Amino acid sequence: MHTTAGPALALLVVALIVRRQLRTRPVRAAAPLIGTAVLGVLGVVALTFGVASATAHHPLTAPTVALVVLTLALAVPLGVVRARTVRVWRGPDGGALRKGTALTTALWLGSAAVHAAMAQWIDHTATGGLLGLSTLHLYLAVTYTVQALLVRRRAARLTAEPAEPAEPAGTPTDTATDTATGAAA
Structure with a gap:
C-alpha cells in the first residue's frame, strides 16, 4: 500500500x-x-517514524544518513532558484504582491522529482522502511522557507523604494496657485 500512497501524498x-x-x-x-513551521514539526515527527521503520531490522549506515542530509541540503538551492521566478510588484495600495510563474510551477515539479529520486535512493540504501518518504515534510519546509524568505526580502526592498521617482530639488511637481485669488502663480 505504501508504494502508491507515498507518491500520491507527495503529489x-x-x-x-x-x-x-x-x-x-x-x-x-x-x-x-x-x-x-507546521511542515517542519510534521517533518520531524515523520522522520522519527521513518528512522524507526528503517532501523527495525538494520542500523542506519553512513551512506543512508548522508543521503538524508543531502536531500535536505538540495532543498536550499532549489528554493533559491524558484524564488527568483516569482513575480513581486507593488500593488495599488503600495503593498507588495506576489505570483508564481509557469517557470515557478516547472521548478516545483522539478523539486518534487528531485525529492522522489532521493527518497528512492535513501530507501534503497536503507534496505527497508520508509525513511526516504519520511523526509518529504522537512524537505518541503526547508525549500519553501528559503523561497518565502527570499521573496519577502525582495518585497521589502520594493516597498522601501519610493513609489514615484523623486523629483530633483527645486523642480515643481504641479502648478502653484495663489490661494487668495485662485490664479496660477
Missing part, C-alpha cells in the same frame, strides 16, 4: 503548494513561517 502536497503559488497574493511578514 497532492506539491499540487496544493503550486496552486497557492500561482495566485496573486500579498507578501506578508509572518504567514509563510507559520505554514513552514
Whole structure:
C-alpha cells in the first residue's frame, strides 16, 4: 500500500503548494513561517517514524544518513532558484504582491522529482522502511522557507523604494496657485 500512497501524498502536497503559488497574493511578514513551521514539526515527527521503520531490522549506515542530509541540503538551492521566478510588484495600495510563474510551477515539479529520486535512493540504501518518504515534510519546509524568505526580502526592498521617482530639488511637481485669488502663480 505504501508504494502508491507515498507518491500520491507527495503529489497532492506539491499540487496544493503550486496552486497557492500561482495566485496573486500579498507578501506578508509572518504567514509563510507559520505554514513552514507546521511542515517542519510534521517533518520531524515523520522522520522519527521513518528512522524507526528503517532501523527495525538494520542500523542506519553512513551512506543512508548522508543521503538524508543531502536531500535536505538540495532543498536550499532549489528554493533559491524558484524564488527568483516569482513575480513581486507593488500593488495599488503600495503593498507588495506576489505570483508564481509557469517557470515557478516547472521548478516545483522539478523539486518534487528531485525529492522522489532521493527518497528512492535513501530507501534503497536503507534496505527497508520508509525513511526516504519520511523526509518529504522537512524537505518541503526547508525549500519553501528559503523561497518565502527570499521573496519577502525582495518585497521589502520594493516597498522601501519610493513609489514615484523623486523629483530633483527645486523642480515643481504641479502648478502653484495663489490661494487668495485662485490664479496660477
